[in-house]
């Protein structure tokens with residue numbers, strides 16, 4: 001499925017691996033739990049590594065691993081779970097995370113402007129029709145009253 | 151009053167465009183009802199019993215006359231010719247149709263008004279003292295800080311999907327007229343031992359189902375840290391506030407369940423990491439203060455001699471003067487309350503013609519500005535002594551001069567069963583009945599300062615739990631009943647009222663209130679207010695009388 005990255009539509013190259021599944025080849029993301037428990041094995045993997053976070057996951061726990069984590073997926077179980085926004089902001093502003101942060105799951109194109117501002121730079125949608133809307137929603141506002149990631 | 155710059159204007163126009171698109175997608179079936187619900191709420195739009203209800207923001211209660219005229223126009227063109235002022239100093243329309251709301255918002259934007267974040271689980275309108283800048287007991291004008299907070303809260307990207315709604319109030323005077331302690335965050339301007347002015351910050355207050363009085367988390371905060379401290383509280387709340395149960399999702403529950411000490415430690419820890427990156431510069435504060443400089447008061451306003459004569463000659467005017475106007479920090483001026491509590495009209499309601507006329511009065515007598523109060527009245531804040539008599543006559547002709555501010559008929563009342571789909575019971579009708587029972591102005595003035603707050607359900611939009619007398623509509627097997635509390639207060643000595651006893655039926659509520667007033671009159675000591683009497687004698691005498699042969 002295509003994604004939006006840095007405001008362009010691209011093909012997704014990443015695969016999420018369930019906690020009990022064997023690691024496929026290529027770029028993979030795993031849960032925070034698997035990351036902590038299985039780190040040594042994961043670091044042997046030849047593709048790129050990423051972590052998928054749920055809203056309750058504490059981003060501080062990724063700590064020193066951030067340089068090897070190339071993608072962090074922030075998963076919305078429901079669009080109104082606003083913890084995701086703080087997770088992204090903290091990753092960028094406090095922990096200086098430079099890799100890709102991707103919004104996934106059940107969220108709305110109408111939230112893309114805010115997500116972009118707190119540091120999310122790629123977007124995957126359940127419904128591909130949302131992509132065109134999302135590309136314009138990133139630019140819903142030209143005015144910013146607060147400091148944020150951007 | 152704050153003047154919008156080009157950026158401010160662009161932002162509200164972009165918001166209208168965004169909402170127009172969202173409404174269109176909803177009407178086309180491209181946006182689900184749950185999603186649209188969250189989005190429309192953040193533009194103040196509820197779906198009510200009869201029609202959508204739209205809540206328009208009045209930041210910290212300040213309105214220019216051109217904005218009043220627009221409110222009147224909207225009332226005529228999109229509603230049934232009136233609107234309603236709320237306890238958060240905002241304005242509500244009860245009858246706009248959904249498809250026309252984007253047009254309505256576009257019209258509001260032409261006079262720098264909007265409905266951004268007036269509802270939903272987000273940062274709401276910041277409220278303040280309706281006498282800010284003119285009262286005699288003020289340490290510093292809170293409005294520049296309110297505007298700084300307004301801008302910070304507007305479209306804050308991180309805090310738009312909070313566990314629950316979030317309300318901030320700021321007060322700069324000795325007498326708390328803004329119910330600061332009953333807000334998610336309350337801010338008092340205070341002076342520390344070294345004479346520096348800063349903020350005392352409270353958190354965890356709130357009304358609704360579980361009313362709780364806010365607690366101090368920061369006894370003294372330097373001004374430059376205002377926004378970083380707010381951001382720290384919000385981040386802690388956004389990450390840790392409960393999202394599993396909407397009745398436990400307010401910050402007051404987080405503070406309670408975490409414990410004040412631990413909660414404060416979490417906030418401080420967060421704050422220390424961000425405070426140096428988000429300093430509020432002195433230049434920014436000074437620039438904002440320059441937006442709220444005093445109007446051009448006439449230096450000879452206090453040489454007027456006519457007022458004293460009018461007060462002696464005209465008893466009706468004297469009464470209005472006593473109840474509906476207060477001292478001003480400039481000699482020769484007074485702040486005037488415009489009562490929206492005429493006996494035959496729902497509390498807080500005002501008609502389009504009244505709005506237009508009031509806009510003219512504001513232009514003629516009060517530098518073109520009007521303020522809304524959290525007790526659902528309006529204020530003309532800067533009226534010269536020499537103008538008071540003619541202003542009174544004109545207000546009286548508009549039915550806006552009922553001399554009842556701060557009295558028992560100055561009730562706070564939510565829309566209740568008449569408009570609100572969440573209501574258990576009517577409130578407007580009860581207010582009317584109580585008004586009819588208390589038709590003797592002399593009696594009303596004799597019993598003095600009594601605040602009745604009445605809500606149609608547990609959500610407590612009319613703050614019944616902090617009313618001196620609180621009335622709460624409850625549903626008993628499909629019938630409207632009312633629970634009474636006594637002894638609440640939202641002012642400096644904030645307190646949650648105590649339940650008097652079992653709820654009473656609709657036909658008994660008015661008599662219950664009159665009986666409560668009788669007990670007060672019977673027991674009061676000289677000069678004792680209702681609240682003082684309740685504190686001294688306790689609930690028992692009231693109980694006995696109210697429940698005798700009910």
Ligand code: SF4
Pocket residue numbers: 564565566567570571572573574605606607608609610611612
């Ligand atoms: S208190 Fe209840 S009935 Fe009254 S306006 Fe609020 S939600 Fe509606």
